[in-house]
Each structure stands twice: as C-alpha cells, then as structure tokens.
Amino acid sequence: MTKNVSGLMKALHQAINEAILESNDVAAAMAALKRTGKCPTFSIDVILQDAPAPGVDPVATSKGEEELVLSDEDVAFLDAIGITDPSWCCATPQSDT
Numbered sequence: 145m146t147k148n149v150s151g152l153m154k155a156l157h158q159a160i161n162e163a164i165l166e167s168n169d170v171a172a173a174m175a176a177l178k179r180t181g182k183c184p185t186f187s188i189d190v191i192l193q194d195a196p197a198p199g200v201d202p203v204a205t206s207k208g209e210e211e212l213v214l215s216d217e218d219v220a221f222l223d224a225i226g227i228t229d230p231s232w233c234c235a236t237p238q239s240d241t
Contacts, residue, residue, distance in 0.1 A: 153190065160188055163226035170225055 164170050164186060177184045214222075222228065 149192070153192075156190060157188075167225040 174184050
C-alpha cells in the first residue's frame with residue numbers, strides 16, 4: 145500500500161470514528177450498555193478494490209456477487225451516525241389497515 149493510500153485510509157478511519165462518537169443516538173446507546181455492565185466496541189472493515197474501467201458496469205462485472213441492499217433500519221442507523229447518501233431512501237411505511 146502506498147504512503148498516499150495509507151494516509152487516506154487513516155483519514156477515513158478517523159472520520160468514521162468521529163462520526164460515531166458525535167452521534168447522540170450512538171452515545172445514548174453506549175451509555176445504556178455501559179450501565180448494564182457491558183463495554184461496547186466497534187470494528188469497521190474497509191476493503192480496497194480496484195476501480196472498474198471507464199464505461200464498465202461494476203454490477204455486471206462483480207463475478208456473481210450480490211449487490212448490498214440496505215433496510216430502512218440500516219439507513220436509519222447510518223444516518224444516526226452521520227453517514228448518508230442521497231441515493232438511499234426509506235420505503236413509505238405501510239399501514240396495518
């Protein structure tokens with residue numbers, strides 16, 4: 145790994161840590177867990193892949209791997225820790241009537 149990529153990975157790691165620590169929802173959940181005698185820890189894996197060639201559909205060349213699908217709960221959690229993307233949208237809640 146080059147020095148530049150290593151530096152960028154460290155910056156990404158720091159940004160993720162800061163987003164988690166600055167989230168009120170995460171802080172409340174961690175405090176509640178600590179009151180029960182548990183000490184939560186986080187582990188986030190980041191994997192680097194080569195970028196696809198220009199004009200190539202990355203989904204079509206993913207060697208049969210499935211696309212990640214986020215649930216509404218996943219999106220809400222990521223939003224709570226400060227990670228959002230305009231392409232993510234929550235489905236309209238269904239009524240039970």
